Amino acid sequence: MLLAIDAGNTNVVFALFDGDDIRARWRIATDARRTADEYVVWLRQLLELEGLELNTVDAVIIGTVVPRALHNLTVLSEKYFGVTPLVAGRGAAEWGVALDVEQPDSVGADRVLNVIAAHQKYKQDIVIIDFGTATTFDVADYEGAYKGGVIAPGINLSLDALVGKTAQLPRIALESPESDNVIGTTTESQMLIGIFWGYVAMIEGLVARTKAQIGRPTKIIATGGLAVLFDEHTDVFDHLESDLTLQGLHFLYQRATHAK
Secondary structure, three states: OEEEEEEOOOEEEEEEEEOOEEEEEEEEEOOOOOOHHHHHHHHHHHHHHOOOOHHHOOEEEEEEOOHHHHHHHHHHHHHHOOOOOEEOOOHHHOOOOOEOOOOHHHOOHHHHHHHHHHHHHHOOOEEEEEEOOEEEEEEEOOOOOEEEEEEEEOHHHHHHHHHHOOOOOOOOOOOOOOOOOOOOOOHHHHHHHHHHHHHHHHHHHHHHHHHHHHOOOOEEEEEEOOHHHHHOOOOOOOEEOOOHHHHHHHHHHHHHHHOO
């Protein structure tokens, strides 16, 4: 089976592919200092819960936006799975899509993987909104070329900044508001309205501006952990794709191995 590893700024996600399907997925907090030995103790237990062993994994592909994490994930693959991992964007797993921006080397691996996976599905102009540590808007044209996008603070970062930089505002839970009312009567409700509905307004405003700039029919795709929360309160998303980055890793692996 293929183990696809998506190392993000907040979490590292491990997904075990059985053919084209994800058999299991697990996540652990990102820590670039975490060693291969620490990873394998955790992974072995999770594999056993699925009735599997370490030797079930016979291929590994890694995509990371945390360069310091790559070494230990590579050691994990070589030492415990006995395979040399493919690394997204390098060698046999090169992107294979045009990065039509001024600094192509600075584009995060997760963003390119999302574009690759979305283009394989929709074959038209697309905007991908990924709700992660940051919220990113990525634009690709109908040929699959990455054209650029937007980076905004993630909603949890925004909430942390609001609470951390003020003396009297309390910590609140990020949750779906009980109503569409945007006039709060308590400090907590006013904070939730400002964070949540303010974020929805940002999403809708940027999507409208981006679609107008593209000038062609465009699919809007949402991914990331909080996408479901916002999907309930806006109609701008055409599709919800929770595993887009992992699907991009799977596609790169398939292409690299079929090309041999």
